[in-house]
Amino acid sequence: MIKETMTSQQRVEAAIKLEPLDRIPVIPFIDAKFPCRYQGISQAESFRNFDSAREAMQKTFDELGGYDATFRPGQFAIESWIAATGMKTKFPGIHLPDEYILQPVEYEALVPEDYDTIIKKGFNKFYKEDYLPRVIDFPMSQLERGIERAHEQYIKDIKSWSEKGVLTFTGGFINSPMMLFGNMRSITALALDVYRTPDKVKAAFDAAVVDIIENGLHFARFTGLKGVEIVLERGSAFYWPLRIFEKFEFPYIKQIVEAFLKEDFIIILHFDTDWTLNLPYFKEFPKGKCVVQLDGTTNIFKAKEIFRNHFCIMGDVPAALSSLGTPDEMEEYCEKLIDDIGKGGGFILSTACVCPVDAKFENIKRMIQTAKNYLHSK
Amino acid sequence: MSEKLTEALANLEEAKVYEIVKKKLDGGEAPFTILEEANKGMQLIGNRFETGEYFLTDLIFSSAIFKNISTQLEPLLKEKVGREVKGKIVLGTPKGDIHDLGKNIFATLARTAGFEVYDLGVDVPPEKFVDKVKETHANILGMSALISPAFPSMQEVVEKVKQAGLRGSLKIIIGGGVTTPLAREKVGADFQTIYAHKGVMVCKEWMEVK
Numbered sequence: 001m002i003k004e005t006m007t008s009q010q011r012v013e014a015a016i017k018l019e020p021l022d023r024i025p026v027i028p029f030i031d032a033k034f035p036c037r038y039q040g041i042s043q044a045e046s047f048r049n050f051d052s053a054r055e056a057m058q059k060t061f062d063e064l065g066g067y068d069a070t071f072r073p074g075q076f077a078i079e080s081w082i083a084a085t086g087m088k089t090k091f092p093g094i095h096l097p098d099e100y101i102l103q104p105v106e107y108e109a110l111v112p113e114d115y116d117t118i119i120k121k122g123f124n125k126f127y128k129e130d131y132l133p134r135v136i137d138f139p140m141s142q143l144e145r146g147i148e149r150a151h152e153q154y155i156k157d158i159k160s161w162s163e164k165g166v167l168t169f170t171g172g173f174i175n176s177p178m179m180l181f182g183n184m185r186s187i188t189a190l191a192l193d194v195y196r197t198p199d200k201v202k203a204a205f206d207a208a209v210v211d212i213i214e215n216g217l218h219f220a221r222f223t224g225l226k227g228v229e230i231v232l233e234r235g236s237a238f239y240w241p242l243r244i245f246e247k248f249e250f251p252y253i254k255q256i257v258e259a260f261l262k263e264d265f266i267i268i269l270h271f272d273t274d275w276t277l278n279l280p281y282f283k284e285f286p287k288g289k290c291v292v293q294l295d296g297t298t299n300i301f302k303a304k305e306i307f308r309n310h311f312c313i314m315g316d317v318p319a320a321l322s323s324l325g326t327p328d329e330m331e332e333y334c335e336k337l338i339d340d341i342g343k344g345g346g347f348i349l350s351t352a353c354v355c356p357v358d359a360k361f362e363n364i365k366r367m368i369q370t371a372k373n374y375l376h377s378k
Numbered sequence: 379m380s381e382k383l384t385e386a387l388a389n390l391e392e393a394k395v396y397e398i399v400k401k402k403l404d405g406g407e408a409p410f411t412i413l414e415e416a417n418k419g420m421q422l423i424g425n426r427f428e429t430g431e432y433f434l435t436d437l438i439f440s441s442a443i444f445k446n447i448s449t450q451l452e453p454l455l456k457e458k459v460g461r462e463v464k465g466k467i468v469l470g471t472p473k474g475d476i477h478d479l480g481k482n483i484f485a486t487l488a489r490t491a492g493f494e495v496y497d498l499g500v501d502v503p504p505e506k507f508v509d510k511v512k513e514t515h516a517n518i519l520g521m522s523a524l525i526s527p528a529f530p531s532m533q534e535v536v537e538k539v540k541q542a543g544l545r546g547s548l549k550i551i552i553g554g555g556v557t558t559p560l561a562r563e564k565v566g567a568d569f570q571t572i573y574a575h576k577g578v579m580v581c582k583e584w585m586e587v588k
Contacts (some may be wrong), residue, residue, distance in 0.1 A: 008587070090476060101525060103476045187479060190487075191435040192442055195390070238573075241433045250570070273555065297555060297572055320561040323526040356526035356556075 008068040009167050016266060017288045018311045018346045024338050025068040026349040026371035027169055028364060029293075032075035033357040035060035042359070043101055044093025046075050050153045054160060061166065064361075067368050069167040071350075074157035079136075079146025084173065086127075088135040088183040095373050101357050109134045110184035112193060115204040124215070129182065133286035158223065161344055170218025170268055171229040174256060177205040177212060178249045182234030190234075194244060202248065209252050213259045220265060228265045229293075230256060233272035238297070242277065250281050257285055260307065266291065268314070272353055274298050279306045287311070296352030304341045311374070313341055314348040317367055322351060322359035327366040334370040339377050383412065387419030388426070390436060392443050399447055409454040416447050420490060420561050427575055437575055438483065449509045463494055465517040465585040468510045470498035474527030480554045481501060481522035484574040493518075504534040508542050516548065518581050521567075523554040529561060536566040549584045553577050 002023040006014065011025045014248045017148035019346060032053040036046040039056040039287045046053040046171055053075035061070065076084075078091055087104035090096050096103065110131065118126045128140075136143055158168050175183070181204070182190050193201050267290040269282065282290070287310050294300050294315035303313055321333060334349060341347045349371045383402070386394040395416075412568050414499050423440045426432040467488055471481050478500050485495045496514055498506055511519055519539065532552060539545050550567040552575065562570035571577045 096476075100474065101527065103525070106477070106479045106482075188438050188483065191438045195435070195439045196392070237433060239434045241436060244435070295555070296558070318558050318560070318562075319526045319556050320529070320558040324529055324561060324564040358526055358529075 002375055012068050012167065012169070012348065014290055014346060015348050018309060018312065021345050023375065024342045024347055024349050024371050026368050027067055027069045027071055028317075028351045028355050028367060029071040029353060030057065030060070030355045031072045031352070032057060034355045034359050034364070035289050036075075037099075037357050042098040043091065044091075044098035047078055047091060047093065047102075049159070050075050050077070054157050058161070058164060064365050064368055065372075066166075067345075067371075068348075069169040070161050073154060073161055073168045077150030077153065079143045080150040082136055083132065083143065085175070086131070086135065086180055088222055104183070106186050108139045108186050108189045110181065112197070112200075115193075115197075115200045118204045119207050123211040127211075154223065158225065168225055168227075170229045171223030171225030172216055172228040172265070173231055174216030174220075174228065174260075175231050176235060176249060176256065177252050178235035179231055179233060180208070180212065181205070184239075187234050187239060191239070194237050194240075194248060198247075205252060207249065213256055216256070217259060217263065220260070221263070226264070226266050227268055227291075228260050229268040229270045231270050231272075232275070235272070235278075236273045236275045237277035238273040238275070245278055245281075250278075254284075257290070260283055261286065261289055267295050270353075271295060271298055276302050279303055283307065283310060285311075291348070293350070294303065294352065300337070300341055307346075308344070309346070310347045310375050312348060314350045317350070317351040317360075318352045319354075319356040322367075323356045325360075325363055327360075327362050330363045330366045331370050331374075333346055334367050335374050335377070338370070338374055343376055382416045384419040384422065387416055387440065387443060388422035390423075390439055390443070392439075395447065399450065403454075409451040413448065413451050413455075416444060420444055424491075424575075424579075428579075434483070434573075434575065437487060441486050444490055460564055462492060464492040464582060466494045466496065466514050467520050467581065468496045468498065468507060468514060468516040469520040469522070470502035470507060471523060472507075472521050472531035473501055473503050473529045474531050475523045475525050476505040477499040477524035477554070478522075480524065480572075480574060481520075484520065484522060484577055486551060487574050487578045488581065491582060493578075493581065504531060504538050507535045508538045508544070511539065511544055511548060512542065517585060518549045518551060518556040520551045520553070520577070520581075523552070523556055523566075526556055528554075528556070529565065532561075532565040532567070550580075551577055551580065 011021055014021055015025050025221040032046045035056040036053055038060055041052055041056050089102055089104045091102050092098050092100045133140055161168050260267055269290050270293045272295045272374055276299045291312045291314050292303055292307055296316045297316040300316045321330060383398045399412060427437060469485055471478055485497050488495050496510055498579055551569045552565055552567045553571050555572055557570045569580050
């Protein structure tokens with residue numbers, strides 16, 4: 001075991017600021033799914049009883065030997081999930097068997113005529129009055145009450161972790177317009193709109209981003225936490241040519257990042273899908289103010305080359321390794337990350353996106369132990 | 379004129395493509411020849427993707443244009459010559475997973491490339507994959523997933539395919555954001571990718587070898 005000379009909070013902050021570390025911090029992206037499965041609580045139950053979901057997370061945290069922060073404080077409420085993602089979603093115990101995890105449905109809930117409505121009416125008004133009723137199968141009044149309750153629960157969960165002496169890594173989260181519209185319209189239909197009516201889509205994005213930022217800031221301030229996650233999946237070069245990224249994705253991410261940095265938040269750029277070709281654009285954001293979180297599809301080694309001495313990298317143990325691999329395979333991969341990405345600091349060892357529901361406990365434990373025991377080979 | 383259609387499609391100039399097709403039809407050109415020219419355009423698009431000039435949304439857009447042309451021309455074909463069928467693919471998202479974005483993109487690209495695709499949808503039980511392979515004499519079985527609960531289902535499908543004596547000549551491909559080379563190995567598939575177009579390229583290579 002490496003001799004620890006820093007608290008978890010000091011270690012995480014130092015990693016983000018690219019300062020020297022006693023060891024590599026480890027923050028697996030564990031939400032309620034894996035701990036509830038591991039503790040024998042069904043996925044359906046985790047949406048009915050938020051306290052028991054959080055308690056399962058905390059019990060699993062302890063049984064894993066502890067790690068440097070909890071990525072999220074608890075389970076999402078159904079209502080806040082739908083409002084945040086804009087996606088019709090199937091939930092366990094309601095639309096799916098109890099042991100299934102929640103799964104969004106990809107369909108064209110947003111139609112081409114909506115772009116004009118958004119431009120005329122403003123995004124928030126459109127979203128509440130016209131859009132959300134299409135993706136819920138319960139009354140709007142229930143959605144509003146559910147979101148209120150979820151916010152109270154969120155603060156309760158953060159407080160509970162804090163009383164346990166554990167930092168919650170992210171509070172607020174925000175989608176870029178490309179991400180949110182991709183969710184609402186489906187990525188394939190949005191692609192055809194961008195190619196066929198680019199000016200219309202752009203005008204709708206322009207109208208939406210103002211509200212998206214204000215909503216995001218409002219919630220982030222409410223959580224009282226410094227970490228804010230920008231969810232980025234649907235705007236990468238995995239899907240789009242760079243000329244489209246430059247026009248429809250990056251300028252809006254820039255507006256979002258600038259607005260949050262102005263209030264001294266730390267930005268977690270949560271990259272899902274392959275962003276390797278897009279990464280150089282992000283280097284214009286100020287040093288030590290963002291964390292680049294990768295899901296195993298972006299090349300983490302190239303990311304390190306690009307962001308060395310500029311941004312902290314976080315990732316990227318693949319879900320397949322957590323679910324299907326062995327503890328020794330896990331250790332080997334984590335050691336490689338610590339050697340190649342962690343050398344010189346600026347690295348947080350984590351899972352690639354969310355820890356899978358069926359991860360093997362011994363694999364996640366080995367990941368955490370490797371961060372605590374392995375300095376580096378060179 | 380022939381080059382113009384191929385070029386307009388390859389350059390993703392949708393309005394121009396439809397205009398050229400209309401002029402050709404008005405001028406009495408055979409629908410089959412027009413489709414052949416459009417096919418050449420699609421091949422150019424594939425090449426441009428391979429060299430990194432084009433991206434996935436370019437393929438999605440070109441497939442939509444090509445589909446519109448085919449829908450217009452196919453009823454006009456005097457004989458059902460159609461396009462050569464490259465092979466048969468049974469496709470689905472395995473039990474435990476209901477995501478279909480990647481699967482649908484793969485299906486679109488595979489159909490555009492000339493495959494017959496039997497799309498079983500999402501949350502597909504293992505037996506259904508096996509029955510469909512048996513029924514269609516498919517060359518390829520494709521499974522797409524975004525979340526890890528699909529892994530045990532994929533393993534079960536491969537096991538059941540073996541038990542049914544169908545594994546011999548059947549190629550199995552897995553894809554989707556959650557899949558990795560390790561998943562391919564543990565599932566027992568022949569190929570894994572997170573890129574739909576790469577998956578279609580490999581399926582084409584498999585059919586050329588046969």
